[in-house]
Amino acid sequence: MMAAEKSLEPAYKATQSDEEASPVNVDESIAVDWTEAEEHAVKRKIDFILLPILCLAFFALQMDRGNISNALTSTITQDLGIDTNQINVGSSLLSAGIVLLEIPSNVLLQRVGPQKWLSGQIIAWGLVATFQNFITNYGGYLATRILLGLCEAGFIPGALYTMSTWYKKSETSLRVSIFFLGNLIAAATTSLIGAGILSMGDRDGISGWRWLFIVEGAITIGIGIIFILFLPPSVRDTSPLISFGRWSYLNRRESYILVRRVILDDPAKSTNHLRISGSDVWATVKNPRILVHVVISMTATIPVTAINTYGPSVIKSLGYGAVRANAIASSGSFIAAIMTVFLGWICDTTKRRGPALLLAGIWSLIAFTCLRESWRWSADRKCVAVIFSMAMNSTIHILNVGWLSVNCQSPQQRSVAMAMIIMSANAGGIAGSQVFRTQDAPLYLTAITACLGLAVASIVEVIGQSTWYILSNRKLEKKNDGPVVVGKVEQTPDGRGVELVRKWRWTL
Structure with a gap:
């Protein structure tokens, strides 16, 4: 310490x-030499320019990553001759690909620039997502899943780091929550979009799950083009590619306020061209505080991946049709979206992050406890338990990302730490994809018990990290140096x- x-x-x-x-x-x-009204106007302008573009890209990422849960309610397992456990292996390989290139991708982003690097990533994984419709066997499924993960690696931490350069610390949690709305809304609407596409059935000799990959992959490529054309290159250059240098989102006065206010809030953000060395990476990787945040996200993400992947299938097993099961499953993500933004706002208003994470952890504990006992209940009540177990798990990780970001002491540390915490979430995804096993069906009591235990662990970890920060601040208050x-x-x-x-x- x-x-x-x-x-x-x-x-x-x-x-x-x-x-x-x-x-x-x-x-x-x-x-400061500007009014509060001027600063508020600049901040709101950036909110309506930067955040929608980043959210849209995150929507595309989650849509292409998570549509396998929708495909599972179609005929993909029969057409490819595979079972649930083999589907799990593909999900694990996708997460492994992300973990493998997360830090290298974020280092390259600093050299190439977010506009070019992140745009290229979106187009790349959009193409892979589309080409998934051509797979005919288990080997093809595995190859496309790991390739999808490699192309997506580094996008989330890169976008988070880029966003942190535009905002003050006291504004971070709400903006991170809004950014993750792209993820949560995708998780919700992907089920609805998937339900709509699958309701078409087989068209022109193409299975419903193949149409799912074709349509959603094409949507991603379109989003990639929007990202390239409209994303402002940096805080100091707000002229997008589509302007061809003829106009900018902000005038000179607004640009001055935007840059100056961020630097006064955190002088370390004054670095224009960031270079990350091996020593920067190693110092961040072994930092004990950062490692606790990493563990919190990993612990919270395992049940997220587990229940979100198999939630629609569990609901379908209760007697609902494939289309209705996907539509019902989307309810949990809509609840999560609302609660995440609300708690993010609470974090920035109170300047406290730990209590919000604790509240999310308690919600998950109660939800998984109910789900664990729901095998005795009616189908409708069990369906409600599944929905509420899907409604808050991801919130812990999202709020934890904002908590870690404001506690990073340098741009280099923040860049690497953002990669680490997303790596941890994907590592949790690898484990989470193995929680629901074929032999555990149809009640999945072992899987749900594991999720319940992880909810308890998350609560303990959040309390421990909060206590550490409190004691450390008391120690700093006693020192003048x-x-x-x-x-x-x-x-x-x-x-x-x-x-x-x-x-x-x-x-x-």
Whole structure:
């Protein structure tokens, strides 16, 4: 813990030895030269430009990743001659592909730029998703799933890091929650879209599940084109590709406010061209605080993958048709979308993250307890239990991402940490895809018990991390020489060089 708290001290000491630039505490000496109304207007403008584009891309990612649950209610297993356990292997390979390239992809994003790198990824996985309709055997299924994972690797942490450069810390949790709406809405509407496509049945000699991959893959490619044309390149360059340099989303005054307010909130965000070294990666990977966040996300994601993949199939087993089962399953994701945004808003308003995660964990505990006992209930009541067990699991991971982001002490650490936490979620996905086993059908009591145990573990982990942050902040309050965040050198009116610094405190 001591090592983590002092991780920024070398950078601070280095700036002190530079006689040309003296440190200035932004909490005490810097006054903003814009009104609150101006800042609010700029922030809202970015909300309506950046967030919809990123959400749309996340929608495409989740749609192509999660439509296998819809395909399972069609004839894919019969047509390919495979069973549930073999489907699980494909799901695990997709997550493995993401884990394998998550950090390398995020490092390359810093060199190439988010506009080019993330756009290329969307087009690439859109093509793979479309070509899934050509598979005819188990080998083809496995190959396309791992290739889909490799193409998607790094998109989520890359988008999260990019988004963090546009907003202040106090605005992060709500925006992260809104970004993950693309995931949650996709989880909900993919079931509805899938239900609609599958209701067409076989057309022109093509099975319903093949049409599912064709239509949704084509949608992703279209979203990729929108992303390329309309995403602003960076905070300092808000002129999208479609403008051909003739216009920008923001005028000069708005751009100044946007950049300046973020730097004053976190001076470390002043870096223009980020370079991530091997030592940066290693220092982040072994950071104990970050590892706790990683474990929280992994623990929470295992039951998410398990219940979201097989939720529609469990509902179908209760006597509902394939179309109706997919439509009913979407209810859980809609509830999750509403609760995630609400809790994200609570986090930013209260400047506390841990309590919201704890609430989500308690919801999951109650839901899985009910689902564990629902085998004694009627089909309709068991269906409700399935829906509520799908409604809050992903919320823990989403809020945890925002919690980790605001507690990263440098851009390099934040970039790698975002990759790590998404890696952990996908590692949880690998394990989660193995929770529901063929031999456990139709009650799946073993699987549901495992999910219940993981819900308890998530609660314990959140309480432990919150306690650690509280104790660490109390320790920093007793010290006058705690760590600081260092920013760029600026020129004062009298020609004196100053370096922006801010005292560090952990966000609970």
